[in-house]
Amino acid sequence: MLAKRIIPCLDVKNGRTVKGVNFDNLVDAGDPVELAARYYADGADELVLLDISATIEGRETFIEIVRSVAKTIAIPFTVGGGISSTEQAEKLIKAGADKVSINTAAIQEPRxxxxxxxxxGSQCVVVAIDTMLTKKGWEVVSHAGTKPTGIMTVPWARTCELLGAGEILLTSHTSDGTREGYAIDITRKVSQTLRIPVIASGGAGQPAHFAEVLSKGMADAALAAGVFHYGLFSIAHVKEYLRKQNIAVRY
Amino acid sequence: MRKIKVGIVQYGAGNQASVINALEQIGAITMPVNVATDIDKVDKLIIPGVGHAGKAMAALRQTGLDSAICKSKIPLLGVCLGMQLLGRSSSEGNITCLEIADYDTVKFNVTLKVPHIGWNQVRLRENPLFHAIPDNEWFYFVHSYYIPNSKYSIAKCTYEVEFTAAVQLANFWGVQFHPEKSGKTGLRVLKNFIELCK
Structure with a gap:
């Protein structure tokens, strides 16, 4: 039986891990390589590193961090943030990433x-979808959640799958940073519609939220950042909780 | 102590950074194996596992590494696609493989999602490759093709169907999972491999 995956995510800006509420108000959350090592030791099933630097220097630093993290861990490693070409993806893969995650560029240029x-290979391609509950329903938002696109989430996720995405990383912009739980309904809809794995993201605040999105939300994996960075609870603690709920996890 | 030198068989595809990083983490050094004579310079061989079976075999034939690998007497570990290549044939591209063992690689025909991606539990038989690893440990898989169980199987896994998670035949070992991505347990498998017939 496949285990449900618990995935810590590090947002990296100019060489430091940062965390904000609803993508804004960034605060420092430590050295990414040290955090990666800690999460790896604590039982992370996978690691995601997102570059949110907007500068060329920041991007160069990011590649160095990817290289260092890849030498530190031995679990699947996804990187993303501002990737808009196969050349950029190749640089990151050569630096040690196993998968690349694309977001806004996929919307602007689906091909x-x-x-x-x-x-x-598809196994290497994660399409990150930021979604937000608007008057239209669950709408895709681009540019780190700042621009509504008019595209609806479920059909877009399906399009990504048909175009060759290997996984979907679905972040609810509505619940991100709130610690009030994942967006269960849209996660479930996307998971039910697709044949590729769905990673739920945005809103984790307690171990029960992980259990909820992995069972009711039908997600294959759950991603979180702040709760782990600030030590609200550990990955091992979440897994212990999930085991008690009879959810299959690697331990 | 002298460091073990592991040759990474090159076939023009695939990301090798992870396997190299993992081997360095356990204290081995690596060297790319591009042509047959490179094999004489290494202690162990690994055929890494990302890519397309048809393309990989074509590349190995072109460099002559195919027959050199078959004749080699040093321990070899095929990872994922690398294990599939040790067999007779693969339905990925309908090709003949190295024919070291007479198993065939077939595509998953299951109702579950394909590829089989993620951590799954493996039932291990006693083998030096699994020294100090408990039965039913979790390993990381990414594959759409699999090898049915055979006399070569030394580990099994289930994804709707039961399939071969590892094989051994003389100095040839193969694993369907990615030890380089399977955390400390995976590194232990690589360490065991490094320590084989030392």
Whole structure:
């Protein structure tokens, strides 16, 4: 039986891990390489590193961090943030990433999904979808959650799958940073519609939230950042809780 | 103590950074194996596991590494696709493989999601490759093709169907999972491999 995965995520800006509420108000959360090592030791099933630097220097630093993290851990390693070409993806893969995650570029240029899949294999391509509950329903938002796109989440996720995405990383912008729980309904809808794994993200505040999104939300994996960075509870603690709920996890 | 030198078989595809990083984490050194004579310079061989079976075999034939690998007497570990290549044939590209063992690689035909991606539990038989690893440990898999169970199987896993998670035949070992991505347990498998027939 496949285990449900628990995935810590580090947002990296100019060489430091940062965390904000609803993508804003960033505060320092430590050295990414040290955090990665800690999460690896604590039983993380996978690690995601997102570059949110907007500068060229920041991007160069990010590649160095990817290289250091890859030498520190031995679990699947996804990187993303501002990737808009196969060349950029290749640099990160050569630095030690196993998968790349694309977001805004996939919306602007959907064929990039297919190009990446063709070049590196679908298993390497994660499409990150930021979604937000608007008057229209669950709408896709781009540019780190700042721009509503008018595209609805479920059909977009389906399109990504057809174009060659290997996994969907679905972040609810509505619940991100609130610690009030994942967006269960949209996660469930996307999971039910697709044949590829769905990683739920945004809103984790307690171990029960993980259990809820992995069972009711039908997610294959649950991602979290702040709760782990600030030590509200550990990955091992979440897994212990999930085991008691009879949810299959690696321990 | 002299460091063990592991040759990484090159076949023009795949990301090798992870396998190299993992081997360095356990204190081995690595060297790319591009041509047959490179094999004489290493203690162990690994065929890494990302790519397409048809393309990989074509590349190995072109460099002559195919027959050199078959004749090699040093311990070899095929990872994922690397294990599949040790067999007779693969339905990925309908090709003939190295024919070291007479198993065939077939595509998953299951109702579950394919590829089989993620951590799954493996039932281990006693083998030096699994020294100090408890039965039913979790390993990380990413694959759409699998090898049915055979006399070569030394570990099994289930994804709707039961399939081969590891094989051994003389100095050839293979694992369907990715030891380089399977955390400390995976590193232990690599360490065991490094320590084989030392």
């Amino acid at each position: 990039l999904i297919g190009e990446l899949a063709e070049e590196f």
